[in-house]
Amino acid sequence: GPKAPEQQQPGENNAPAEKPLKIAMVTDVGGVNDRSFNQSAWEGLQRAQKELGVQASYQESKQEADYATNIETLVDAENDLIWGIGFLMGETIKTAAQNYPDQKFAIIDYAYGDETPENVVGVVFKEEEPSYLVGYIAGKMTKTNKVGFIGGMDFPVIHKFHYGYLAGVKAANPNVEVMVQYANSFTDEAKGRSIAEQMYANGADIIFHAAGATGNGMIEVAREKGKYAIGVDKDQNPDAPDNVITSAMKRVDNAIFNVAKDLKDGKYAGGETVVYGLKEGGVDIAPSSSKLVPKEILDEVEALKAKIISGEIKVPATKEEFEAMK
Amino acid sequence: MEAKTMKERIKNLFLNETLALTILSIIMGLLVGAVVIYISGYRPLEAYRLMLDGIFSRPKYLAWTVIRSTPLILTGLSVAFAFRTGLFNIGVEGQFIIGALAATLLGYFLKLPAILHVPVVFFGGAIAAGLWGAIAGFLKSKFGVHEVIATIMLNWMALYLSNFAVEQEAFKRKGTESSHDIHETAKIGMDWLKESLGAATKVNWGIVIAIIMTALIAYLLFKTTVGYELRAVGFNKDAAQYGGINVKRSIVLSMAIAGALGGAAGALHVMGVSYHVSILAAMEGYGFNGIAVSLIGNNTPFGVILSALLFGGLTYGGSKMQLIGVPTEVINIVIGSIIFFIATNRIFRYVLKCLDRKKLQKGVQ
Amino acid sequence: MDAIKEHIDFQTVVVEMKNIVKKFGDFTANDHIDLKVHKGEIHALLGENGAGKSTLMNILYGLYMPTSGEIYIQGQKVDVKNPNVAIAHGIGMVHQHFMLVKPFTVAENIVLGMEPTGAFNKLNIKKAIEDVRALSEQYGLHVDPEAKIEDISVGMQQRVEILKALYRGAEILILDEPTAVLTPQEIRELIVIMKNLTSQGKSIIIITHKLKEIKACADYCTIIRRGKRIDTVDVSQTDENQLASMMVGREVSFAVEKGPVKPSDIVLKVEGLVVEDNRGYEVVKGLNLEVRAGEIVGIAGVDGNGQTELIEAITGLRKVKSGKVWINGVDITNRTPREIFEAGVSNIPEDRQKHGLVLDFTVAENMVLENYRKEPFSKGIRLNYDKIRSFAEELMEKFDVRPRNKELKARALSGGNQQKVIIAREVTNDPDLLIAAQPTRGLDVGAIEFVHRALVDQRDRNKAVLLVSFELDEIMNVSDRISVIYEGKIVGTVNAKETDENELGLMMAGGGR
Amino acid sequence: MLKDLAFILGTTLMYATPLIYASLGAVFSENSGVANIGIEGMMTVGAFSAAASAFILSDVYGILWWVPWVAFIIGGLAGGFFGLLHAVASVSFHADQVVSGIAINFLAPGLSLFLSRRLFEGATMTPAIPLNAKLPRPLNGVIENSILDTIFNQYASVYIAFLLVLLSWYVLYKTKLGLRIRAVGEHPKAADTLGINVYKIRYFSVILSGILAGLGGASLSMAIVASFRPTLISGQGFIALAAMIFGKWKPQGAMGACLLFGATTGIQIYLGSPQVGLNISANLLSMIPYVITLVVLMGFVGKAVAPAADGIPYEKGER
Ligand SMILES: Nc1ncnc2c1ncn2[C@@H]1O[C@H](COP(=O)(O)OP(=O)(O)OP(=O)(O)O)[C@@H](O)[C@H]1O
Ligand SMILES: Nc1ncnc2c1ncn2[C@@H]1O[C@H](COP(=O)(O)OP(=O)(O)OP(=O)(O)O)[C@@H](O)[C@H]1O
Ligand SMILES: [Mg+2]
Numbered sequence A: 001g002p003k004a005p006e007q008q009q010p011g012e013n014n015a016p017a018e019k020p021l022k023i024a025m026v027t028d029v030g031g032v033n034d035r036s037f038n039q040s041a042w043e044g045l046q047r048a049q050k051e052l053g054v055q056a057s058y059q060e061s062k063q064e065a066d067y068a069t070n071i072e073t074l075v076d077a078e079n080d081l082i083w084g085i086g087f088l089m090g091e092t093i094k095t096a097a098q099n100y101p102d103q104k105f106a107i108i109d110y111a112y113g114d115e116t117p118e119n120v121v122g123v124v125f126k127e128e129e130p131s132y133l134v135g136y137i138a139g140k141m142t143k144t145n146k147v148g149f150i151g152g153m154d155f156p157v158i159h160k161f162h163y164g165y166l167a168g169v170k171a172a173n174p175n176v177e178v179m180v181q182y183a184n185s186f187t188d189e190a191k192g193r194s195i196a197e198q199m200y201a202n203g204a205d206i207i208f209h210a211a212g213a214t215g216n217g218m219i220e221v222a223r224e225k226g227k228y229a230i231g232v233d234k235d236q237n238p239d240a241p242d243n244v245i246t247s248a249m250k251r252v253d254n255a256i257f258n259v260a261k262d263l264k265d266g267k268y269a270g271g272e273t274v275v276y277g278l279k280e281g282g283v284d285i286a287p288s289s290s291k292l293v294p295k296e297i298l299d300e301v302e303a304l305k306a307k308i309i310s311g312e313i314k315v316p317a318t319k320e321e322f323e324a325m326k
Numbered sequence B: 001m002e003a004k005t006m007k008e009r010i011k012n013l014f015l016n017e018t019l020a021l022t023i024l025s026i027i028m029g030l031l032v033g034a035v036v037i038y039i040s041g042y043r044p045l046e047a048y049r050l051m052l053d054g055i056f057s058r059p060k061y062l063a064w065t066v067i068r069s070t071p072l073i074l075t076g077l078s079v080a081f082a083f084r085t086g087l088f089n090i091g092v093e094g095q096f097i098i099g100a101l102a103a104t105l106l107g108y109f110l111k112l113p114a115i116l117h118v119p120v121v122f123f124g125g126a127i128a129a130g131l132w133g134a135i136a137g138f139l140k141s142k143f144g145v146h147e148v149i150a151t152i153m154l155n156w157m158a159l160y161l162s163n164f165a166v167e168q169e170a171f172k173r174k175g176t177e178s179s180h181d182i183h184e185t186a187k188i189g190m191d192w193l194k195e196s197l198g199a200a201t202k203v204n205w206g207i208v209i210a211i212i213m214t215a216l217i218a219y220l221l222f223k224t225t226v227g228y229e230l231r232a233v234g235f236n237k238d239a240a241q242y243g244g245i246n247v248k249r250s251i252v253l254s255m256a257i258a259g260a261l262g263g264a265a266g267a268l269h270v271m272g273v274s275y276h277v278s279i280l281a282a283m284e285g286y287g288f289n290g291i292a293v294s295l296i297g298n299n300t301p302f303g304v305i306l307s308a309l310l311f312g313g314l315t316y317g318g319s320k321m322q323l324i325g326v327p328t329e330v331i332n333i334v335i336g337s338i339i340f341f342i343a344t345n346r347i348f349r350y351v352l353k354c355l356d357r358k359k360l361q362k363g364v365q
Numbered sequence C: 001m002d003a004i005k006e007h008i009d010f011q012t013v014v015v016e017m018k019n020i021v022k023k024f025g026d027f028t029a030n031d032h033i034d035l036k037v038h039k040g041e042i043h044a045l046l047g048e049n050g051a052g053k054s055t056l057m058n059i060l061y062g063l064y065m066p067t068s069g070e071i072y073i074q075g076q077k078v079d080v081k082n083p084n085v086a087i088a089h090g091i092g093m094v095h096q097h098f099m100l101v102k103p104f105t106v107a108e109n110i111v112l113g114m115e116p117t118g119a120f121n122k123l124n125i126k127k128a129i130e131d132v133r134a135l136s137e138q139y140g141l142h143v144d145p146e147a148k149i150e151d152i153s154v155g156m157q158q159r160v161e162i163l164k165a166l167y168r169g170a171e172i173l174i175l176d177e178p179t180a181v182l183t184p185q186e187i188r189e190l191i192v193i194m195k196n197l198t199s200q201g202k203s204i205i206i207i208t209h210k211l212k213e214i215k216a217c218a219d220y221c222t223i224i225r226r227g228k229r230i231d232t233v234d235v236s237q238t239d240e241n242q243l244a245s246m247m248v249g250r251e252v253s254f255a256v257e258k259g260p261v262k263p264s265d266i267v268l269k270v271e272g273l274v275v276e277d278n279r280g281y282e283v284v285k286g287l288n289l290e291v292r293a294g295e296i297v298g299i300a301g302v303d304g305n306g307q308t309e310l311i312e313a314i315t316g317l318r319k320v321k322s323g324k325v326w327i328n329g330v331d332i333t334n335r336t337p338r339e340i341f342e343a344g345v346s347n348i349p350e351d352r353q354k355h356g357l358v359l360d361f362t363v364a365e366n367m368v369l370e371n372y373r374k375e376p377f378s379k380g381i382r383l384n385y386d387k388i389r390s391f392a393e394e395l396m397e398k399f400d401v402r403p404r405n406k407e408l409k410a411r412a413l414s415g416g417n418q419q420k421v422i423i424a425r426e427v428t429n430d431p432d433l434l435i436a437a438q439p440t441r442g443l444d445v446g447a448i449e450f451v452h453r454a455l456v457d458q459r460d461r462n463k464a465v466l467l468v469s470f471e472l473d474e475i476m477n478v479s480d481r482i483s484v485i486y487e488g489k490i491v492g493t494v495n496a497k498e499t500d501e502n503e504l505g506l507m508m509a510g511g512g513r
Numbered sequence D: 001m002l003k004d005l006a007f008i009l010g011t012t013l014m015y016a017t018p019l020i021y022a023s024l025g026a027v028f029s030e031n032s033g034v035a036n037i038g039i040e041g042m043m044t045v046g047a048f049s050a051a052a053s054a055f056i057l058s059d060v061y062g063i064l065w066w067v068p069w070v071a072f073i074i075g076g077l078a079g080g081f082f083g084l085l086h087a088v089a090s091v092s093f094h095a096d097q098v099v100s101g102i103a104i105n106f107l108a109p110g111l112s113l114f115l116s117r118r119l120f121e122g123a124t125m126t127p128a129i130p131l132n133a134k135l136p137r138p139l140n141g142v143i144e145n146s147i148l149d150t151i152f153n154q155y156a157s158v159y160i161a162f163l164l165v166l167l168s169w170y171v172l173y174k175t176k177l178g179l180r181i182r183a184v185g186e187h188p189k190a191a192d193t194l195g196i197n198v199y200k201i202r203y204f205s206v207i208l209s210g211i212l213a214g215l216g217g218a219s220l221s222m223a224i225v226a227s228f229r230p231t232l233i234s235g236q237g238f239i240a241l242a243a244m245i246f247g248k249w250k251p252q253g254a255m256g257a258c259l260l261f262g263a264t265t266g267i268q269i270y271l272g273s274p275q276v277g278l279n280i281s282a283n284l285l286s287m288i289p290y291v292i293t294l295v296v297l298m299g300f301v302g303k304a305v306a307p308a309a310d311g312i313p314y315e316k317g318e319r
């Protein structure tokens, strides 16, 4: 049966003193429960709702043209902070920030650098860092001296995973060959499947993916063939508990929660880009790694983590940086 | 005198049959949606009020509805036009992509005064997509390749071609997954309206151009020799050939025009709303929605305008139901039901007939 | 007893339709019609186009429900709700437009709906073929059970239709205009078949517009005019003129009145023409032909000897493989249909629905199918609908197209009226050469008279006319000269006044002159 | 080299399978004279229902041998339900078949996502099915460590697809039913005058078409992967439709077209693989299947002729 609405109507309430903070997010085309990125963001907001008492809501996007209208909708609903989830929304958020100078925005995965508007917080992650760590694990654990990487589309964001991983593998064992293939899709699970099948058939025994749903196909092959796989963005171990040895996690939820907390504390960092690396607790390897990765290796990983945090190790994020490293 | 009765007859027919049945279908579709919303645990009336408010409560919202409907008018028109000439254009999706791509290329790489830049970009997009559409027409007339297959294949090719172009260094904006923006001279915003509607509302001349295009296509189809030829070929190729019409040329021309319309939609979208093209992870659905728009509009040019507005309103206003947590799928279910009821509007006719009969019988008794 | 009635069993009425009324909306297609058919009888139905004959038979076969009236079959009152009921009561119907599935074989078409099957629903096609073969032996209807419908002649298709009915055990056979598309030979064969069937106790109801056929085969004839039964007559006691006037309600002349022929310049010249058919076989093999202004040349021949391809080649609808075609001395070989039209050739096509009309266009739009680009119908690319409409109105008046509504879709016209639209259009083009292919197929005598008049008028205005027809009567009555086509060549040309059916028949069978 | 070939063949089979089911569905529907553009939606709902039932059934009853099969069949039935809707609209109510098909392409995915949200805590995708609740792989472990394994160690759905091609061919061309289906698609009135119930045959064919499309979707979500998500089908229904036309409305032809499409995809993936090491944009590689399909159509296939009455609603008593 019908239940009362959880949120207030837009533009209805204007008693400022008692009003809880309203924070909303616009998802990208994946939708809010994509068991990945958007979902992680939504979990962060829900945590903020629970722990900080903010009022959370979202608007899902079905196509690029929805971004702007969804933002409008949320502006009209008098949210205190509006999140854009994903780098695809970068420009839309920027335009919106210019159009609504009094409205606070934040965006995941986008750095405007010096041009960051005063009413936007950019949040980016050092995806190369956890990728480096999982690469190291792969390099250590491979029996065939061959590992694989499947990229979604040939983007700079994906390059961070790609080259961080390469560097990690090399650091563990310079003799390991890394097979790399881009699927040119974040959705073609069958393609992820056949690329993985081919890599496993050609001797790879561990594959890491940064390919969204396409990677699902890869995890499925690992599950069927009893091979190892490395997940991305969130802990993907539940998808194949015996096969996903670790995951390069991006704690979008933490970032969202932290920004909400800052906002509540009056420390909204408008005009800045916040970088979430290992140091900030914004990225990590999955806690479930201990199930399948030997303790010695995890210990080494911990040491590496410390070195990265201290700056002793600089993880490459692009092809250029990776090549310069050699 | 005869003319007048004729007109009246047409008017009555229109009012009584098609339009009434379409409206009835829309109401039925909304009812189905209401049931779904209710099952989901929300209040249908409240959700719909939110949707209607989301369309009508502010001028800005109306403007957004129109903005969202603009490309649908043209993609719907493209499908309707092709239908009228006996072709099924599933390829609007790809034609839209090509039109948008070409418009962005011209809008970014060319430097011209606005008075030239706007038409160059617009027609450039339309012509590029027209050529793209013509490929399917050519394959059909020359090799007998069914246009449904050809356009489905061309859709995917367009998607990857566009992604390939955006991937090129000279075109891609650094640090983004998009191309550079087109120059100001190629944009068609109605900036003077932004004051009253808010700066974020991308009101633009697209709707005016789309309506002009619709009128032109209606004129072309029904009032010119070219339209006569295209329709003749659509109805009966053999008779058209017998009548001296070049059938193969007509098929190519028809696909080219349909393609150009799809491309015009893409170009206007770039010039008025997005200003660039982005790497596409999947089809955006402008073309497939265009098919729906065309069908709701009964494949008539002016019906397409109304149905595009309806479609735009439902998707734009409907997205606001999320504010109370109603999932967006509801809107797709509503749209699907509307189309389904339009398809089966004989159900209503049948019901009406039965009611009539009952009434008559009662009258007799 | 009369010789032709030897098989009739006057004791047994197999079909009786009483007081049949059928309304379509306000229109009464059948107005209290009675019909009685005896065992072993051939009963003809005669009436103008649209008189209501097909409607009456469709009611008997269960395709339409009568508005009122009763049907008795073998003395038993039957509610013929659908064809299944009709079939079960031994009624078979061969429809005006064949009901054959073109890509299927003869056997498949015949057994469809009553298929012999084996285990697993498997079609026992062997048994089907054997059954069909046996059936065709029994009734002397020779067909190849394994041939595909699309590959066999119209006459063959007709036999398949009859076999279909017989396969279902039909005792009463309805034939709706079975001869409209047959050649004279095929018609003769059909009549033999019908006689053969009645001698085996079957009854036949036949609809035809050809009075000669009625005379040749029918025992009784019921005449219908505008939905009403006028009379039922003993065919042996009447003649063709009487039948015609009963049907139309006035005197009809069969002879085509025309003055002496005055041929002048050569308009059409065809030399060494070679054309292939759709399957790539040469069917026109080095054909020569000349038509002069002021004369009507008739092409006589059995269907399938290259007539269709010849005309399509002349009019540009089909590629010429070799040879030449001139119009008024200008080489038009392999030109486009439009160029050939502009050179002065008009064509009343054989297949009116395929080539002649865009059925979903209005009558008005159809009237300008070749001329829409010319003034006054258009200017630049703008069509002038006012001019088109008034033009159509004028033509519909002149050529008596009914109903007189130019906004009606051509689809809604009866076949006869559709033909009139085409004739009106083509004759009004005032071409130097008018080609008329089977121009009177399926038309009633009144309409035929009208078409023939139009052709002769054209000739009298010093235009060339090329008439292609399978109807020898038509060819002999209308033409001035007759060329006989056989296996893709003209095997002889004779003066129409100096020949007879026998001579032509011989030539058409390949015996040259 | 041989290994690469085996890989391409294996990929071919995998990719072609869902398309084969769906295009067989289209073959039945269109041969009976009902155009079915709703295949895409029917596949989607099939994929969802199968994955959801496999998950729920294995949750409730544990992983039993019949679970995947029941789920697979549920996927087919879900597709069949939308087939029924399509039949009601286009057969009984003489609806424009394209319109009805498009409606289904909105309704079926809409309903799938809606149900998914209801069943799985707001998620538009199902959780992963346990490995043993997926369809079985009959040859798994039988031909291990050989090239044959790469090619033929496939899910049961693959073999079933090919059996269905054979069966469809048999039904369409060797049985009474098939003769009637084709007759109704070519000349419904002729069939009607022979006492064949045109509506019944069309209902049967269209529902069967939905079932096959649903199975096609299920073969994706229960074999190739182990869950449903909104992007799972994304256009494959249309590709299947194209394959049906490409295959000239025949089961064996459609199968050939699907295999061609699978093979070109396999080649594309192979060319993009690190061991080939081509330095070509992935976007250009991605175009390969579509370009090849068009070229093949241009060069070899020639004109295809649809059943004469395909797409035309049949009304009794109309001429
Ligand atoms: N399905 C129908 N709906 C409406 N009117 C019809 C229909 N069928 C026939 N009619 C009407 O009934 C009349 C009789 O048609 P019918 O086909 O019986 O003529 P007919 O005698 O067979 O003519 P012909 O000799 O040309 O075959 C037509 O003039 C037409 O107006
Ligand atoms: N569905 C229909 N609705 C209304 N009228 C119809 C319909 N079908 C046929 N008619 C009418 O029925 C009449 C007879 O049609 P039919 O095709 O039998 O013509 P015909 O004179 O028999 O043609 P032919 O010369 O080919 O024998 C026409 O006047 C036509 O207008
Ligand atoms: Mg007739």
Ligand SMILES: [Mg+2]
Residues within 6 Å of the ligand: C053, C054, C055, C096, C176
């Ligand atoms: Mg008739």
